[in-house]
Amino acid sequence: MLRIHFTGVDLARVRMAGRPDALWETILSFHRIRDRRDARLFGEWRTESRTRLNGETRLLGALIPSRGYFPDFLTPMEGQYGMDAGLDALRETRPQRLRAELALLTTEQEQPTRLREIADGQGPALARLASVLRAYHRAAVEPYWARIQAQVEAERAARGRAVLDGGADELLASLPPMLRWNPPVLECDYPVDRDVQLGGRGLLLQPSFFCRRTAVTLHDPGLSPVLVYPAQHASSPVGAEPSRARDGLRGLGKLVGHTRSVVLRAIGDGATTSELARRAGVSLASASQHACVMREAGLVTTLRHGNAVLHTVTPLGAALLKAGS
Known part of the structure; x- marks a missing residue:
């Protein structure tokens, strides 16, 4: 269970993302492309995207397990301003942070060479990772960006109405069913038991096209709080x-x-x-x-x-x- 604890100041600082986040959509789509669930919605998209991939999944597979933790540095806040801004921020990640986050993924002895090079903050390794992420994004996300943007904008409009109807309290109560607002705590089914204390920093709500079933948040409590949650989908399948x-x-x-x-x-x-x-x-x-x-x-x-x-x-x-x- 994930529990996000709000103060009065946090309620005043809840905000909706203005657009899809390019890196969150990229990382979460990588989860979708490897599973077989939601075939009606994503089956055609998986088939189309896989035909355009040229080995980009090997490095990403080492960084992004099928379930559970993946490093926070893959989804910097700058991703909300587009892929270029997000990748620029990723390339600037400090070596100390890279080592700490990759250590949560695998032990140093288990890390393949390509991950050890990233953990060491080697420029060429980070440049290679950025290149792989961009190539994957072009194959699996970019061709569908208009659909992604429309869905996220529709979600934003729906939540905006909730704010007009009843403020931040109504906004949090209107979120999808996997999120439950029990003031002053927002609860969510989650793979691990975790409490997040916002402490006056507020919360960015980021609807996501490729997020499914449960919301996602950053592992590091010191980072700016963000909650990525599934945007409601229209009935038509993704693809073609x-x-x-x-x-x-x-x-x-x-x-x-x-x-x-x-x-x-x-x-x-x-x-x-x-x-x-x-x-x-x-x-x-x-x-x-x-x-x-x-x-x-x-x-x-x-x-x-x-x-x-x-x-x-x-x-x-x-x-x-x-x-x-």
Whole structure:
């Protein structure tokens, strides 16, 4: 069980990440690519990604076990600003930290040469690791980034509504079922028994596309607190981005017309079906039908929020709106 202890100051400093974190998505996707679970959702993605991999998994396999601890230096905070920023931070990791974190992974006697070189802080070894992470990211994550971004943005919109409804308390209570808010403690099913004292530092909530079943946090209590948790997924499987783009283009043909343009704009930063109907001046049934068509075209993502559904605009939908403005 993971228990995160909040003070009043921590509640005031809870915040949602503004975007997907490139390195967290990369590391967690490596967990997904090795298991056989969630085949309906990730099966096609696994098949597609594996065909693009060229040996990148060997070094990553030594650093990232199938379950349990992996080093914190693989997911620096700078990853939220993109892969380049994250890898720059990784390459600057101090040798003392590298040795300490890799010692938790394996004993020095068990470490293969490539890990001992990383633990020693050797520049070429860290450069090699950064290169491998980038290559893996390009093969397994980058081709699906628009989908990842849309899902995380939809999750962010849903949690933003919770904040508006009831502040940080409502936000923490609205998180996925594996997270349970029992004030002043946020509990989560976890592989080990652990308590995290925030101590006034606040908490960054980072929704993740590839995180599944349980949340993840950093091992080192001295690092800035972050909780990575599973973003709610739409029903369609991950994969076949090129074919989905063709499907989207066919779906765009359905969008020709003034009403759907108004409906797409009316979604704004997120809207339930009833709010969408009211903003666009259409019936509830019409708003639902228009949202369905736009979802099939890849312009809208729909997630359940309490007893309602919440529609948000995808990056493709936002680009279409921008082009039409």
